[in-house]
Amino acid sequence: MPLKLYYLPLRARAEATRLVLNYGGIPYEDVSVEFGKWPELKADAAICPLGQLPSLEMNDGTVICQSGAILRYAARLANLIPSSPEGLAEAEMIQEITQEMNDINPIVCYFDYQSDVYKSKHDAYFNALPKWLSVAQRVLGDHPFFGRGTGPSFADFALFHIVDMTLLVQPKALDEYSKLMAWFKSIQALPAVKAYLEKRPAKGVAGSGKPGSLMAMP
Numbered sequence: 001m002p003l004k005l006y007y008l009p010l011r012a013r014a015e016a017t018r019l020v021l022n023y024g025g026i027p028y029e030d031v032s033v034e035f036g037k038w039p040e041l042k043a044d045a046a047i048c049p050l051g052q053l054p055s056l057e058m059n060d061g062t063v064i065c066q067s068g069a070i071l072r073y074a075a076r077l078a079n080l081i082p083s084s085p086e087g088l089a090e091a092e093m094i095q096e097i098t099q100e101m102n103d104i105n106p107i108v109c110y111f112d113y114q115s116d117v118y119k120s121k122h123d124a125y126f127n128a129l130p131k132w133l134s135v136a137q138r139v140l141g142d143h144p145f146f147g148r149g150t151g152p153s154f155a156d157f158a159l160f161h162i163v164d165m166t167l168l169v170q171p172k173a174l175d176e177y178s179k180l181m182a183w184f185k186s187i188q189a190l191p192a193v194k195a196y197l198e199k200r201p202a203k204g205v206a207g208s209g210k211p212g213s214l215m216a217m218p
């Protein structure tokens, strides 16, 4: 039975896991829960143990929630866990940083583009951004990937998604971070990633963002 990834019709907190599963060639069913069905599903503890999405039905039929745990489980299936304790620690640190940067997800995919909440969240996110990007670039150093391996780790996909969302709002956001820019382009060009990016719902297409959000704009 393939994995079942339950989420709203958004990239947001499920997208890094989708990238990992696609990169690793792991079969999964992307179960998109319509916004109208969300209140009903939220009450179903078998699928939403904490009343939140995403959740994942694993290979043994049991369900986990919390996007970070889901991502790391997918990464174990896809062999995207760094082998050294230090590499793993760095990868986990980068993933934790992406959780702190999570506001870019509702900014792009959820809030009404014209709303006050969009503007205040946008300003707060972009004020904090240089701090996060500087640390990420320093951790990357001269390595091609996060986690100090010869191939990507789950941290690369976690940060790739967040940077991808950030660039949708501010296309010049990486201009002063040349190493991060080169890293971003190298992840984007990985054949399995490229194939996934081409097939996923594009900006302006149902499934990438809530109607009214920046992502839903053509």
Ligand SMILES: N[C@@H](CCC(=O)N[C@@H](CS)C(=O)NCC(=O)O)C(=O)O
Pocket: 012, 013, 042, 051, 052, 053, 054, 065, 066, 067, 068
């Ligand atoms: N820490 C959780 C947060 C999950 C979360 O807040 N998900 C949102 C959707 S993106 C949710 O289900 N919110 C509850 C609601 O909409 O009622 C995670 O990383 O998975």
